[in-house]
Amino acid sequence: MRALLAQDALLRAPGIIDPLAGKLVEANGFSAAYVTGGGISRSLGFPDVGLLSMTEVVDRVRLMAEAVSIPLIVDIDTGFGNALNLMRAIRLFEDAGAAAVHIEDQVTPKKCGHYNGKQIISTEEMTLKIEAALSARNDPDFLIIARTDARAVEGFDAAIKRANAYVEAGAEMIFFEAPTSKDEIRIAAKEIEAPLLINMFGGGKTPSVPIKELEDYGCKVVIFPSHLQRAAVRAMQRALDILKVEELADGEDDTLMVSFPEREELVGLKGHMALEKRYLTIPDPVLP
Structure with missing residues (x-):
């Protein structure tokens, strides 16, 4: 993971929820994958509101890491509790084969970064969680990413200030969630004193930005958490529509499957x- 980040190019990480999706990402030439907590939650029939247990996610990650050789960036929400819960989570996810994790400054249970009504913990509590996470890892190459959801709660300037406080506490990358304009992404990449991870998908609070522009801004990682799952849902809907009217159940359409x-x-x-x-x-x- 660190070797990839040392390269000049923006690292693209599609979101995956299971080993099969991981194999597809690797087979299509991507250098890393993003294990989306929201995607896993939705695959189990729940919205992204912090209903999953730590072991449910760890078990998925272990299977994904076994299936692929590319590094996995893993969403571990708030660390499933306070700083001590987070320390155990760090050890478990590192042992499961994750290359990096991101932790966020929402209260537990969290909400999707593009839902309304989020709440965040204090800067002091989050910096202590970052320090706890760093102390818990065994491999110094295991990457600790801090995510801030403060943009929607305290405003843009306060979110930048928080991000830099997290860097000072030891976070090695910042996930700046839900900026609302291209200018906010550009300014965040310039003013945050660590590499920037940015979240790109249609329909959320953040506008879609071309990859070349994200590179020009100085972003380091771009994740696409929901593309594969949303594409799969649409394809399954189409396949089910066909099955309702097909005379032969084994009829195949190579544009569909x-x-x-x-x-x-x-x-x-x-x-x-x-x-x-x-x-x-x-x-x-x-x-x-």
Whole structure:
């Protein structure tokens, strides 16, 4: 992760919620992926309002880290409680294979950064949480990112001030959530004294900004937390609409779904069959 951040280019990290999405991101040539807490919550049928337990998210991350070789930036919300809860979370997520985590300054339970009605903790409490997180990690390369949601609560200038206080406490990158204009992104990238992570998706409080402009502003990481999940939901809706009227349930549309062989290639069936042939006393497997 640190090697990627040392490069000049803006790092793009699509959001994933499971190992299959991680494999797709890696197969499509991305250098990192973003494990979205909101996406995981919605995949379980809940809004992004802090209803997940720490172990639910850790278990997902462990499976994702096992499935891919690219680094994972993981959303751990508020650290699932106070500074001591956060310390345990840091150890668990590091052990699960995350390369970086971001923690936010909302109260517990949190809300999606683009919902209304957020509340935040004091700057002092958040700086102590950052110090606790740093003290809990075992690997110094494990990256601690501080997210501030103060823009929507205290205003832009106060959010910049908070971000720099978090940097002084030891945060190595700042996730500046929900700026409301291009100018705010540009100013944040200039005035925050650490690399900036920015969140890009349609329909939220932040305008869509071209990648080249984000690079020109000096942003270091851009995450796309909801693109894959929202695309998958739309594709599933279309597939279900087709199933309601199709005469043949096995009718396939290659613009709607991947083929059976493509899917099996993605999950490494051929390699698994080779291992079966090498180590198991069974007849030669037949690939689809």
